[in-house]
Amino acid sequence: MNPFQYEQSLEVDSSVDRVSRAPEATFLAGGTGLLDLMKLGVETPAVLVDVRRLPLAQIQELPDGGVRLGALARNSDVAQHPLVRERYPMLSQALLAGASGQIRNMATVGGNLMQRTRCAYFRDTATPCNKREPGSGCSALEGINRGHAVLGVSEACIATHPSDMCVPLAALGATVRVKGPQGERAIPFADFHLLPGNTPHRETALEHGALVLSVDVPALPAARHSLYLKARDRASYAFALASVAAVLELEGGRIRQARLALGGVGTRPWRASGAEQKLAGQAPSPEVFQAAAKAALEGASPRAHNGFKVELAQRLIVRALTRLGGRS
Amino acid sequence: MTDSKQPLSDGSAPAEASSPEAPEGTTRREFIATATVGSALLLEACRHAPPVEGPPPGTAPAELEVTFKVNGQLQTLKVDPRTSLLDALRERLGLTGTKKGCDHGQCGACTVLVDGRRELSCLSLAVMHQGAEVSTVEGLAQGDTLHPLQQAFIEQDALQCGYCTSGQLMSAVGLMSEPCGASDDDVREAMSGNLCRCSAYPNIIAAIQQVRRLPKL
Incomplete structure (x- = not known):
């Protein structure tokens, strides 16, 4: 694993500020995706800003009957929350269908949105991959692509988005609240994840340093x-x-x-x-x-x-x- | 790299590894002690070998201090921030009951409890656990009295080679305080993050169900 500087953050604003100012910095939450990729050499951040102590773990009812899922709420807590089980059973089912009991206890809502593809070529630094190394080519097009996507693909990338949680959130038309260097904004779920097109390394609408605050699920x-x-x-x-x-x-x-x-x-x-x-x-x-x-x-x-x-x-x-x- | 240093002590069953306070004089303890001396020699040899992986000279990040409780005991360590919780437990605190299987969160061998919940110590940095309470398989038994799950694993013959067993046990302990249906299938699903290449699954499920059916844990 590459060396990195580890910092703990206690405030949203300073976390955003810290990562925004350093191109090689990134947020650390549950760690289940990021640390795995760091061990593989796929992710090589120079600074990890640990945001796990920010007050963003709450699951609460919104005035309109929707539910706000704090970015740091653990997958298992979201899956078992009475509001989620009662109002959005498919969301609870999707979370419980993902990963393992241990990983669900660690993984967060925000991390789930940001998780990266399981494409074997993306995870193998010895093979070309446009997502990992723009312009290097896509090994999956003519490679072993049994697990790859059939919708939204491009000639640059056919990697599948791996999340279970995001599937019901897409169906529900959730909103992602984020805080970036420019302040707070709300991103419709349909606009949050980007199609690969010619820039598969760009995966979300987040600018560098923007932090997911919550996912707001509308009343339905x-x-x-x-x-x-x-x-x-x-x-x-x-x-x-x-x-x-x-x-x-x-x-x-x-x-x-x-x-x-x-x-x-x-x-x-x-x-x-x-x-x-x-x-x-x-x-x-x-x-x-x-x-x-x-x-x-x-x-x-x-x-x-x-x-x-x-x-x-x-x-x-x-x-x-x-x-x-x-x-x- | 780490596990190959201690092949013999790694082979010990968790029930055995978990009773460091047991009366001395057993053959097993002597065996483990011998193995540990062997490992120490190996470790010493490793120290003189060039590091396989490490920061280039001059870029090493400063060591950070982390204080957390492990099995009720306060521990303060200075660690390279890259140190996983798993490596901190095994390499720094000598708690080798927690196993390194895949080191990528796919096998469950490294399962420990963090603040009462089962987590994977390999996908976690030690420095993320400032102030946390970590429980490992070494903390399960109360002196000579095994944890009910340890006892059930023995009674149900829930292991062969034993390498995955400490992870299975800690995962099962965590499961006891999670919502989980009553059926064997529910337990299978809840335990799916713990692989057993000897395929002792039926007996592992039987052991866990035996304890779940006890009046109170």
């Missing part, structure tokens, strides 16, 4: 009836090959509104707005669910080994909608 009564399904190579403790977060609100035998987002198949958490539109106003039926699933994967661009993800994601969508639709 329909989300009390929601589901997260995840398909993976092992029964537990594995990243998603495909996953789906789904909300289905029925009224008078018709779908009043649907929310759908996909994980494991996109270069960022993937909101399937086209599929949501296909569902709205329809009477739930296998055909309607199939059509929505097809719409969700429209434009999918598989490579040599990940073509199965298109079918897998569609089946997961149909299964999730069927399970939600059958319980109305």
Whole structure:
């Protein structure tokens, strides 16, 4: 591991100031992603600003009925929180489907948003990777790409966004509150993670030194009836090959509104707005669910080994909608 | 690099490693003591070898002081900030019951409790634990009395080589204070972060369930 300077911070403003002024500085929270990548030599910060003592771990109700998830709230605490379990069951399910009990006790909400891809070429400093080393090329395009993305890909990068938590947050249209050198602002979830395009090393809308304060989940009564399904190579403790977060609100035998987002198949958490539109106003039926699933994967661009993800994601969508639709 | 220094003491079962206060004179203790002397010689040899990994001259970060409790005892260490909690426990405090498996958060062998919750000591820096309370497998037994989980692991034959066992035990101790369903499947899911290459899983689950079914831990 490269040498670094370690500093503990007790204030949001000074943390932001400290990292903003040093291009080689970064924030340290749970450490489960960053320290792993530092051991691999993928991340080489010169300064670590430990923000774990900042007062950002609260989970609280917002006046509009939404819920604010503090950036430092641990994954396990969010997953088990009564407000989350009751109002957004798919969010609790997604968190519990991710990582292991130990890692969920360490990993934070903010860190989950910022976690980096599990692409094996990104993690191996001996291979070219545009995300790790801009301009060096993408080893996954013609390499082993079974786990890679089929949506939102570019010729520069097909790395999958690995988060489970971010999938329901995308479906819910959450807001990310951040504090940067320019002050505080709110970023819609759909704008937080960037498509790789020609700049896969740029992964979020955050400027250097900006710190995530919270994720604000909006009120959505329909989300009390929601589901997260995840398909993976092992029964537990594995990243998603495909996953789906789904909300289905029925009224008078018709779908009043649907929310759908996909994980494991996109270069960022993937909101399937086209599929949501296909569902709205329809009477739930296998055909309607199939059509929505097809719409969700429209434009999918598989490579040599990940073509199965298109079918897998569609089946997961149909299964999730069927399970939600059958319980109305 | 670290584990190869102490192959013999690493092979000891956690129940044994966890009772440093046991009456002396057992063969096992002599065995471990011999192994430790051997390790010390190896360690000495390592000191004269050039470091495999380290900062280039002149760029070494200042050592930082960290004070935390380990198994109830206050410990103050001066560490290179890169020192993981795992290495601090093993290399600085001699608490080698906590194992280094993958060193990347994928196997669970390094599981300890931090402020009562199970965490991975390999994915954590020692300096992040100023003021924390850390519990390791060495702290489980009360003198000669094993922790109920240690006893259950023996009764259910929940190990073969034993390398993952201290991590399994600490993970199971942490699990006892987490919400978890009653079924074997619930326990399997909750313990999925602890790999066992001998595949003692059925007996590990049986041991944990045995303790969960006790009237009160």
